[in-house]
Amino acid sequence: VAPITTGHEKVRGVVATIQDITTEKELDKVKDEFVYVVAHELGNPIFAIDGYLSILDEKIKKSDKETKDILSSAKSVNQQLSSLVNDLLEAVRNEQGQLTCELDSIDLVSIFKEVTSSASFKAKTKEIKINYLESKIPKVIGNEQKIREVATNLVDNAIKYSPNKGSIEVFHEIEGKEVITHVRDTGYGMSAEEQEKLFDKFYRIKNEDTKGVSGTGLGLFICRQIVEKCGGRIWAESEKGKGSTISLSLRKTK
Structure with missing residues (x-):
């Protein structure tokens, strides 16, 4: 909708454009x-x-x-x-809205402990050290299988997008009614523009650093869908050349 004005900026009418999508x-x-x-x-x-x-x-x-x-x-x-x-x-x-997440009380510590332990074998091929900072946190609302899928994707991405001899740190913190999990790496990092598109479907960061890194551009898109279905949030913080931190927040059960 756009106004039609006179030379004195007096509105004489409006023009409406309708597009059939x-x-x-x-x-x-x-x-x-x-x-x-x-x-x-x-x-x-x-x-x-x-x-x-x-x-x-x-x-x-x-x-x-x-x-x-x-x-x-x-x-x-x-x-x-x-x-x-x-x-x-x-x-x-x-x-198509067919993703279903039956919500339950889940233990993030056991999920991330298992995922980081399994990923350590892959990390060793690049001499990357994974440090899981286990802490006492309350259980959260989510779907165990789906959140394990998210955890696996985040840790796997941290390995893929980090140079040899890098490090990955996974830790939790409690903030109000939420438990926030951070996956922090010492990888290539991202620009502000790349961060905005990171969770879009089929989006992949393409530059000299990431050349040769395999992927579909669907992993983080699916992660966002899962986390949101569980009533949570997921976001990225990064700086070019200084690594990235992907964080997900889920509600405490109590």
């Missing part, structure tokens, strides 16, 4: 349905390939290192494809 919404729906069908159909062959690779891995002699290495690489690529399919399916479910 029905077609755009229909196209978005078709796109989501297409992605869902393709991702769903890819699921079974990926699972089958993984099974066949595992059988071959068991049958090949341990002394045949070159073949074992090739199989290991094939399994790694197949796992990446599997993760992509799962991310696509979950993203579409989120968009």
Whole structure:
């Protein structure tokens, strides 16, 4: 809506512009349905390939290192494809409002303790030290499986976007009726513009530092959807070249 004025800035009327976005919404729906069908159909062959690779891995002699290495690489690529399919399916479910989170009282300490312990093996390949500062905090409202998925994604991202010999720190703090969990790294950091887009669907930071880092651009988008479904918040604080801190806040049960 825009006003029509005279030379003396007296309003004589208004002009209203109406745009029909029905077609755009229909196209978005078709796109989501297409992605869902393709991702769903890819699921079974990926699972089958993984099974066949595992059988071959068991049958090949341990002394045949070159073949074992090739199989290991094939399994790694197949796992990446599997993760992509799962991310696509979950993203579409989120968009269609099909993401369900049955809320319960959950223990963040046990979740992050397990996730950081599992991630330490991957971190060692880059000589990255993960320090989980365990503390006494109350239980929070959330979905254990989904919040574990969020925790895994945040810690995995911290490893991927940190240079060799970096460090990651995970800790909690209580603020009013919320428990805030921080995942802080000594990685490449982000500009203010990159932080604004960080949780957008398919957004990935692309620069010289992140060249070669694999990903779909869906992980943090899904994390935001999950955290918000649990009644919480998630945000990023960072400075270029000085690392990043991703924080999530969930309500205390009491």
